[in-house]
Amino acid sequence: MDARTVNIVLVGVGNLGRRFTQLLADKAAHLKTRYSLDLRLVGVADSRGVASDPAGLDLETIVRIKTDEGSVGEYPNVGKLQATAVELVREVEANLLCEASPVNLQAGGEPGLSCVRTALAKGMHVVTPNKGPIVLAYRELVDLAASHGVKLRFDGTVAGGLPALYLGMRDLRGATIERIEAVPNVVTGFILDQLAEGASWEDALARAQESGHLEADPSWDLDGWDATAKLAILANAVLDYPARLEDVSREGITGISPEKVKREAARDQLIRLLAVAERAEDGNYSLRVRPEALPKTHPLGHLGSHKIGVVYTTDIYGTITAIIDEPTPLPSAATMLRDILDIYATQ
């Protein structure tokens, strides 16, 4: 059978976008053999420039440019510095947008949100691990995709490489979800484990920074914004509950007392930044993010420093826990491949 070609535009070639590009190269033969799919990158944008080629860009060239901290605008012959991602999405003919630019809630989710809107309105499918557009405009984007007959997938937005959204949206159909409990953020768990082992706040932070887990703006993780955004997306997508960021009661780990963490750990409790959605009698959900002490009997009570997880408590499917061990960001980047195959794979 001839392979079906899927022309892709990738916006954002940072930590996830670069790994995804490498993945496209590494998996090309497998995808052709197993799914008869030829995933071709015809456009790429980073914050400084763009490149496009209807015949397909060379993946290794892009990875090399980005590994050397260059811009794809420097791509030989077809690179353009200064051109923007939104212009690229508007101009390039493609079937699908991978939107992997960094989450940016302060700037109204831009440039991701405009790229996603532009692509859907053009009739392109969109896959994205970027929480920004989804948390800020969930309903608008879902409706926009439906009205243009295209698909919007965002598995990477809530739990790294764990398919928490597919599990919740698809495998729990028919159930009433009584409660979602998630530990969706790696770096806060890493820091809490350091504190539990006796490190000072300064040392714990420094080690988190060294390990590469901490974002440029530490407040995003430490003040619980990341977990809050993820919980809001879970609420919208899985619970069909139209939550905004401000509907989540939020308490981060900033300023948590190392003594308290050590004390709880000594009592065999695991401290994690827990995101919880709880169903009330009236069918509404209360949403909160805060550090909690989990006993060892809790389904997430044994999460290691590199693990994240989610627990769904349901009326008819029992209590289902899913956990991922994700020592590198590769699984998070690979969610874009999972999403693409959800759209295109026929088996």
Next chain:
Amino acid sequence: MDARTVNIVLVGVGNLGRRFTQLLADKAAHLKTRYSLDLRLVGVADSRGVASDPAGLDLETIVRIKTDEGSVGEYPNVGKLQATAVELVREVEANLLCEASPVNLQAGGEPGLSCVRTALAKGMHVVTPNKGPIVLAYRELVDLAASHGVKLRFDGTVAGGLPALYLGMRDLRGATIERIEAVPNVVTGFILDQLAEGASWEDALARAQESGHLEADPSWDLDGWDATAKLAILANAVLDYPARLEDVSREGITGISPEKVKREAARDQLIRLLAVAERAEDGNYSLRVRPEALPKTHPLGHLGSHKIGVVYTTDIYGTITAIIDEPTPLPSAATMLRDILDIYATQ
């Protein structure tokens, strides 16, 4: 929007079939509101008789008959004693078969296998938690469904209410699966925990029987046949590896020494009947079922007595663990609803 009517034939009204019938009654309003679906039972068969009504059978009547240990052949006016399930499937006009008769490998998977074949060949979708037909005729049935343009779903065959198959078949697309480890059987874990706590084999067996976990033929669970069948289905469906029962190296828990179990437990190990598929260099898988001692650091090292779980170790999606706490068989019965919604739900 008008609800879409799905006419269903249910074969097997034992532990799972009866709960599924109750579920159809309990969830009718929710399914109509949320998915615009009207699931109507137009035919039902147990081992002693059948009943059918194109206008829909009364669900509560069926549940009452079965709770009183009667046969659906005694259903008022439309019940027929002596008629068989296969005849019912052949004669009744319906969109979908739920095949929930007991697993029966000795009898060549009958009557389940004939019912499934008949339904697919008639152009009916099939959902089934019955391992028999799937383990004995996986490739034939998958091809038969494809050639008639209908769907075959069997989520309930490998891990009770845990969507281990959906996770493996869909969310791991694109990955190479290096290893599957599963604890797919509840009763063996229950017995091993009893032994670990100091019970004799006789007492452990008696308690398992009391708890309702043990099948009429204890050898099915204790000698590892159940876990073997589940591993073979995982291999076929998730790994695309054409394994038969005899390709699995099988060792059950019969005759395991209570002293050994107690000794391992004292060393903080959890003993479970583990089913493992491991990928070799050449791409083939070795398959085995045997009791193993899991350290607390193993992703399944904290499984309680009522839990089952699966671990997928992959090249690009990290290591993903899914666990279900299933104190009653309701989640296993509900897999048929999950499967039906996978076929019919458009959202």
